[in-house]
Amino acid sequence: MNGTAASPLARLPSVDQVLQSQTGRLAVAEYGHRQAVAAIRHELDGLRAAIRTGTSGEAGAEAVAHSAYQGLVGAALPRARRVFNLTGTVLHTNLGRALLPEEAVEAAAAAMRSPVALEYDLSTGSRGERDTIVRDLLVQLTGAEDATIVNNNAAAVLIVLNTLAFGKESIVSRGELIEIGGAFRMPDIMARAGTRLVEIGTTNRTHLKDYEAAIGADTGLLMKVHTSNYRIEGFTTAVPAADLAALARRHGVPLVDDLGSGTLVDLSQYGIGREPTVADAVRAGADLVTFSGDKLLGGPQAGFIVGRRDLVARVNKNPMKRAMRLDKIRLAALEATLKLYLDPERLAERLPTLRLLRRPVGEIEALAARLLPALAQAVGPEFDVSTIACMSQVGSGSLPQETLRSAALAVSPLDPRASGQVLSDIAARFRSLPVPVIGRIADGAFMLDLRCLEDEERFRAGLARLEGAA
Numbered sequence: 466m467n468g469t470a471a472s473p474l475a476r477l478p479s480v481d482q483v484l485q486s487q488t489g490r491l492a493v494a495e496y497g498h499r500q501a502v503a504a505i506r507h508e509l510d511g512l513r514a515a516i517r518t519g520t521s522g523e524a525g526a527e528a529v530a531h532s533a534y535q536g537l538v539g540a541a542l543p544r545a546r547r548v549f550n551l552t553g554t555v556l557h558t559n560l561g562r563a564l565l566p567e568e569a570v571e572a573a574a575a576a577m578r579s580p581v582a583l584e585y586d587l588s589t590g591s592r593g594e595r596d597t598i599v600r601d602l603l604v605q606l607t608g609a610e611d612a613t614i615v616n617n618n619a620a621a622v623l624i625v626l627n628t629l630a631f632g633k634e635s636i637v638s639r640g641e642l643i644e645i646g647g648a649f650r651m652p653d654i655m656a657r658a659g660t661r662l663v664e665i666g667t668t669n670r671t672h673l674k675d676y677e678a679a680i681g682a683d684t685g686l687l688m689k690v691h692t693s694n695y696r697i698e699g700f701t702t703a704v705p706a707a708d709l710a711a712l713a714r715r716h717g718v719p720l721v722d723d724l725g726s727g728t729l730v731d732l733s734q735y736g737i738g739r740e741p742t743v744a745d746a747v748r749a750g751a752d753l754v755t756f757s758g759d760k761l762l763g764g765p766q767a768g769f770i771v772g773r774r775d776l777v778a779r780v781n782k783n784p785m786k787r788a789m790r791l792d793k794i795r796l797a798a799l800e801a802t803l804k805l806y807l808d809p810e811r812l813a814e815r816l817p818t819l820r821l822l823r824r825p826v827g828e829i830e831a832l833a834a835r836l837l838p839a840l841a842q843a844v845g846p847e848f849d850v851s852t853i854a855c856m857s858q859v860g861s862g863s864l865p866q867e868t869l870r871s872a873a874l875a876v877s878p879l880d881p882r883a884s885g886q887v888l889s890d891i892a893a894r895f896r897s898l899p900v901p902v903i904g905r906i907a908d909g910a911f912m913l914d915l916r917c918l919e920d921e922e923r924f925r926a927g928l929a930r931l932e933g934a935a
């Protein structure tokens with residue numbers, strides 16, 4: 466030794482030495498030998514690189530084990546982990562859209578744990594059809610002759626176009642050539658479905674005579690698309706579904722109505738804006754209607770196709786159907802969700818989507834007032850925290866113009882010269898909590914819209930952690 470100490474590289478502990486340390490043994494006990502070794506190697510590699518570039522000195526076995534253990538803890542957190550959605554958007558596509566009712570959660574869990582009568586007819590003891598689990602409910606709730614179900618509404622539109630108009634033309638108004646978030650564009654879906662898009666009318670006005678002029682020997686179907694996520698206003702004309710249905714019938718071509726969100730009940734009775742119901746579309750005479758399971762309906766991701774029995778039978782025979790089918794977990798959740806609609810009086814308390822959409826603003830304001838002191842304490846003295854009135858949105862392209870009066874806690878830097886970085890930093894601190902809190906930055910503040918905050922206790926526990934970390 467005598468002054469000629471080994472180089473820092475040579476002084477680094479071996480993998481074995483780190484494994485033998487107290488935290489090293491803990492890492493093995495919790496994550497297994499293989500993952501612990503990989504994490505320790507990763508740490509040691511990083512340290513060697515840092516020593517070579519002179520950015521770090523040295524580290525003992527316990528310190529290396531500690532960093533490796535932290536890495537393992539971080540990697541073990543689920544990527545799809547629960548968060549608080551305080552964005553003010555109730556059906557947030559990036560945060561998983563509808564929250565399922567407890568009844569659906571229980572049904573899904575039971576279907577995961579035990580064998581279920583999925584394609585099995587319990588009355589006869591013979592093979593059954595998986596879609597019959599929800600078909601009768603859908604027929605009952607929509608007034609349609611028949612119903613079938615696929616993975617999501619994008620799939621529903623794709624398979625309907627492919628079944629009814631493959632190699633033929635599909636006629637759509639230019640005002641309805643929608644793009645829904647996540648690259649669902651009607652013209653692209655049509656191309657993949659193997660149907661030729663025939664655009665008619667103009668962006669703001671399409672008349673019945675435009676449809677009539679476009680119908681010919683090659684027409685596969687007429688399509689009506691609900692402009693879920695935008696409105697064309699001003700000098701506009703769109704043809705009512707009933708007139709379109711009559712025209713389609715006269716020419717012997719089917720009318721398909723893609724409702725998108727679609728809802729099974731008139732939401733105006735719950736004080737939310739009016740969105741066309743599936744039953745309305747069926748009654749207006751559409752031959753097939755398509756809609757989503759996880760938007761306003763408030764269930765799991767799914768795509769419904771309801772309408773004429775002969776057309777539903779053709780969809781079911783399409784080989785694509787097998788590639789789009791639902792698994793037992795979702796079917797169980799869906800059945801439980803749809804059953805709640807049989808009791809409309811209690812729907813609003815049992816269906817989280819509806820409960821959150823119609824949550825009284827007074828209740829949200831009271832929650833904001835209760836939480837304000839704890840939040841102010843947690844973010845520290847450099848920030849001002851206040852309760853402000855705000856507007857929540859429905860989300861998922863549903864009822865784009867409907868906004869709901871709500872209340873938010875607004876966190877803003879006291880220093881008026883503070884940069885936008887300060888807000889990004891505070892947002893990042895909230896995102897790094899054990900249950901990440903997702904808010905939004907608007908008007909120079911980090912805003913937490915409390916409409917969707919139901920687990921107040923857990924949120925408070927998170928605030929305490931935030932304070933500790935500051």
Ligand SMILES: *Cc1c(COP(=O)(O)O)cnc(C)c1O
Nearest residue numbers: 617618619645693724725726757
């Ligand atoms: C949302 C929407 C779709 C896509 O539905 P997903 O269930 O998200 O696949 C299709 N068409 C319209 C009109 C929509 O609003």
